[in-house]
Amino acid sequence: MRILHTSDWHLGRSFGPISLSDAQERFCDELVTMVSAEGIDLVVIAGDIYDRAIAPTESIELFRETIRRLRNEGVVIAAISGNHDGADRVSPYDDLLDASGVYIRGGYEGVGRVIQHHFSDGPLDLVLLPFLDPQASPAAFDDGDVTHEGRRRRTHHGVLDTAIGRARSSLTSPRSLAVAHAFVTGGAVSDSERQLEVGGTGEVASNLFDGFSYSALGHLHRPQDIGRSTLRYSGTPLAYSFSEHHQKSVTVVDMDATGNCSVSTIDLNVGRGVATITGSIEELTDPSRFPDAHQCFVSAIITDHETVLEAKAKLEQVYPHVVEIRLQPTGGPAQVDGPQVDINELRPIDAVTEFWSDVERAEPTGDVLDILTGAVTAAMRGDA
Numbered sequence: 264m265r266i267l268h269t270s271d272w273h274l275g276r277s278f279g280p281i282s283l284s285d286a287q288e289r290f291c292d293e294l295v296t297m298v299s300a301e302g303i304d305l306v307v308i309a310g311d312i313y314d315r316a317i318a319p320t321e322s323i324e325l326f327r328e329t330i331r332r333l334r335n336e337g338v339v340i341a342a343i344s345g346n347h348d349g350a351d352r353v354s355p356y357d358d359l360l361d362a363s364g365v366y367i368r369g370g371y372e373g374v375g376r377v378i379q380h381h382f383s384d385g386p387l388d389l390v391l392l393p394f395l396d397p398q399a400s401p402a403a404f405d406d407g408d409v410t411h412e413g414r415r416r417r418t419h420h421g422v423l424d425t426a427i428g429r430a431r432s433s434l435t436s437p438r439s440l441a442v443a444h445a446f447v448t449g450g451a452v453s454d455s456e457r458q459l460e461v462g463g464t465g466e467v468a469s470n471l472f473d474g475f476s477y478s479a480l481g482h483l484h485r486p487q488d489i490g491r492s493t494l495r496y497s498g499t500p501l502a503y504s505f506s507e508h509h510q511k512s513v514t515v516v517d518m519d520a521t522g523n524c525s526v527s528t529i530d531l532n533v534g535r536g537v538a539t540i541t542g543s544i545e546e547l548t549d550p551s552r553f554p555d556a557h558q559c560f561v562s563a564i565i566t567d568h569e570t571v572l573e574a575k576a577k578l579e580q581v582y583p584h585v586v587e588i589r590l591q592p593t594g595g596p597a598q599v600d601g602p603q604v605d606i607n608e609l610r611p612i613d614a615v616t617e618f619w620s621d622v623e624r625a626e627p628t629g630d631v632l633d634i635l636t637g638a639v640t641a642a643m644r645g646d647a
């Protein structure tokens with residue numbers, strides 16, 4: 264059988280102020296095409312279907328239509344909620360949908376129960392492990408760890424261990440698939456993942472997944488193996504932060520009837536790339552300087568010491584999708600020296616001109632002084 268493993272769609276997410284709904288729709292279209300072209304039997308979505316616990320209606324509609332189109336291609340679907348999802352909102356009809364070939368699970372309800380599905384080449388034991396919030400765990404999930412205040416200490420590792428332990432003892436097929444949303448020790452993080460546990464890293468040990476033919480992981484946004492090709496993060500379909508300049512993909516697993524796997528990837532190019540560019544405004548706005556960044560979401564770091572007026576408009580001439588602009592003058596920010604002055608003792612115009620002089624390392628010119636005076640006067644009148 265062929266399994267397509269994907270995760271972290273984050274439907275409804277934007278990149279900075281820019282909506283990603285078009286790119287997310289293109290991904291869903293591409294997924295439906297791919298599933299039929301590649302002869303996929305089972306699509307696995309390992310959590311963070313939506314970006315927010317209360318997902319926008321358009322995102323819910325996009326997910327439902329995508330599931331419907333995938334079903335029309337004859338594939339079985341297995342999906343779990345992640346830490347961004349509202350578990351109950353992702354799986355309100357959980358086992359009621361099983362008979363239609365759509366297995367969706369969220370939260371603690373029924374976790375650790377093995378679902379056996381018969382494919383044309385034999386049965387598969389499916390273990391769906393949605394993100395389990397340790398703070399919300401039922402008493403049965405206590406891992407026996409007690410803090411010195413006498414309270415039960417629940418960790419993500421503890422609750423997941425309990426859930427997987429229940430499942431492991433009920434596996435009966437020659438092959439099995441675990442689907443989990445977790446931070447497995449050894450994984451490489453990006454800037455767009457939200458920490459799984461308050462006051463801890465929420466890491467779980469990789470040996471929790473020993474014994475499964477393949478473990479489809481969600482949560483980390485970079486595609487990666489954890490020690491072996493059968494314990495793997497598929498990563499997100501799109502870049503969701505400037506730290507994600509790697510190639511995005513989905514993972515395809517060819518699994519034989521005994522559970523032996525051959526794992527490959529299919530590249531995705533539906534989303535806009537990301538680029539961080541650094542230089543003076545003159546360098547940054549030279550179109551020949553960073554040609555690969557022109558169509559990317561751009562984070563621009565401007566190194567000029569002098570004030571750059573209308574930086575965003577200038578950058579947009581070359582990079583229409585500039586999202587973030589940071590000022591990082593070479594040599595670091597101007598140092599404040601001299602005696603400390605109580606700001607309340609200064610006249611507002613003096614405070615502003617001193618600040619100007621500190622940042623610019625020069626006295627304001629007459630023109631600048633006029634602008635500053637005008638601004639301060641307007642602010643004091645309450646115009647600003």
Ligand SMILES: [Mn+2]
Nearest residue numbers: 271311456482
């Ligand atoms: Mn995620």
